[in-house]
Amino acid sequence: xxxxxxxxxxxxxxxxxxxxxxxxxxxxxxxxxxxxxxxxxxxxxxxxxxxxxxxxxxxxxxxxxxxxxxxxxxxxxxxxxxxxxxxxxxxxxxxxxxxxxxxxxxxxxxxxxxxxxxxxxxxxxxxxxxxxxxxxxxxxxxxxxxxxxxxxxxxxxxxxxxxxxxxxxxxxxxxxxxxxxxxxxxxxxxxxxxxxxxxxxxxxxxxxxxxxxxxxxxxxxxxxxxxxxxxxxxxxxxxxxxxxxxxxxxxxxxxxxxxxxxxxxxxxxxxxxxxxxxxxxxxxxxxxxxxxxxxxxxxxxxxxxxxxxxxxxxxxxxxxxx
Numbered sequence: 048x049x050x051x052x053x054x055x056x057x058x059x060x061x062x063x064x065x066x067x068x069x070x071x072x073x074x075x076x077x078x079x080x081x082x083x084x085x086x087x088x089x090x091x092x093x094x095x096x097x098x099x100x101x102x103x104x105x106x107x108x109x110x111x112x113x114x115x116x117x118x119x120x121x122x123x124x125x126x127x128x129x130x131x132x133x134x135x136x137x138x139x140x141x142x143x144x145x146x147x148x149x150x151x152x153x154x155x156x157x158x159x160x161x162x163x164x165x166x167x168x169x170x171x172x173x174x175x176x177x178x179x180x181x182x183x184x185x186x187x188x189x190x191x192x193x194x195x196x197x198x199x200x201x202x203x204x205x206x207x208x209x210x211x212x213x214x215x216x217x218x219x220x221x222x223x224x225x226x227x228x229x230x231x232x233x234x235x236x237x238x239x240x241x242x243x244x245x246x247x248x249x250x251x252x253x254x255x256x257x258x259x260x261x262x263x264x265x266x267x268x269x270x271x272x273x274x275x276x277x278x279x280x281x282x283x284x285x286x287x288x289x290x291x292x293x294x295x296x297x298x299x300x301x302x303x304x305x306x307x308x309x310x311x312x313x314x315x316x317x318x319x320x321x322x323x324x325x326x327x328x329x330x331x332x333x334x335x336x337x338x339x340x341x342x343x344x345x346x347x348x349x350x351x352x353x354x355x356x357x358x359x360x361x362x363x364x365x366x367x368x369x
Contacts, residue, residue: 087232091244095218098276104130105215107298114290120146128304129212136309137212156311163311163319177319184366189339198335217278227251228267238280243272264290275300336365
């Protein structure tokens with residue numbers, strides 16, 4: 048699709064250009080303070096993940112905003128419903144609008160029968176497709192191999208409503224922020240009258256300033272609510288200007304979510320087409336799977352280098368080829 052909800056890119060921070068011999072060792076007090084700060088953040092993320100692991104269901108409404116390259120803005124409002132354990136299912140629906148007037152909507156549902164996707168796209172118009180379970184398994188495999196959670200057709204896990212299902216309280220978003228920014232717990236401990244933990248920090252040193260895949264922000268602030276350990280507010284700044292914002296407007300945990308709430312609204316007189324019949328999305332899916340296979344081949348070649356033929360291990364293949 049040409050336009051999707053604003054997404055946070057998960058990146059690993061490059062090492063400093065200084066070697067250990069060049070970089071003076073910080074004083075012991077500074078080391079202890081840094082370790083203590085890292086432990087506080089580790090404990091918070093662990094607590095959020097533990098709370099997420101206990102969830103039976105979640106329902107939330109979110110709003111996001113981002114400034115796109117070229118100065119355009121995009122705003123997104125949407126909802127997510129997810130059931131965990133037996134009868135696992137996910138439903139997401141959101142609408143987006145750019146500052147220059149482009150509008151669209153995405154609705155998706157994932158259950159044992161696969162993924163149903165309905166999208167009103169500014170470039171392609173109405174899209175109504177289904178991704179069968181075997182292809183969903185291939186996509187999930189490709190996402191694991193490539194360490195990506197933004198593959199086409201997949202419900203995702205970051206800052207848009209559909210990406211939050213895998214970490215509904217926001218632990219995944221907090222981990223991504225930690226990789227990009229030097230987060231530290233702040234003295235203030237309240238947001239909109241609710242107690243919690245404020246985190247803030249500058250962009251990490253060593254990130255290339257001209258890399259388009261890295262955040263343009265130079266600092267971030269985020270708030271994790273104490274009552275439910277949910278990350279409910281996040282803002283990234285460039286100078287004094289907000290360049291990305293995530294706001295959780297409502298969140299309910301362990302609520303009764305009936306099955307009919309996990310169905311994409313039907314297109315009158317139509318059935319969803321197999322995704323193979325919608326060329327742009329099908330090609331994107333195939334490219335992702337081929338990229339994952341190429342990485343597995345490369346990794347296998349590195350592992351097997353110098354080993355006798357009888358000890359070499361084959362490259363991992365996508366589930367549908369096993």
